[in-house]
Amino acid sequence: MLWLILGLMLGSLVSIAVGPAALDPPCSPLGPDNFSFFGFLMGIAVLLGLEGLKKLTQKREHREQAAFMDQDGHTEAL
Numbered sequence: 001m002l003w004l005i006l007g008l009m010l011g012s013l014v015s016i017a018v019g020p021a022a023l024d025p026p027c028s029p030l031g032p033d034n035f036s037f038f039g040f041l042m043g044i045a046v047l048l049g050l051e052g053l054k055k056l057t058q059k060r061e062h063r064e065q066a067a068f069m070d071q072d073g074h075t076e077a078l
Contacts (some may be wrong), residue, residue: 020027
């Protein structure tokens with residue numbers, strides 16, 4: 001299973017790098033000269049923001065669940 005996941009990841013990276021050559025007006029494949037470092041950093045920022053949002057909503061749900069359990073008179077966790 002590990003090899004399948006690694007193979008899929010490698011195939012995705014190859015398609016990202018060579019994909020522009022398959023467009024109707026062919027573009028150059030991804031390389032150091034046309035790589036956008038700003039775009040790369042923005043992608044990382046988006047992923048970190050989404051992860052932070054997920055953790056924030058999980059904390060909020062946990063607090064609401066704890067408040068509901070306290071209001072109901074139960075002290076047991078689900």
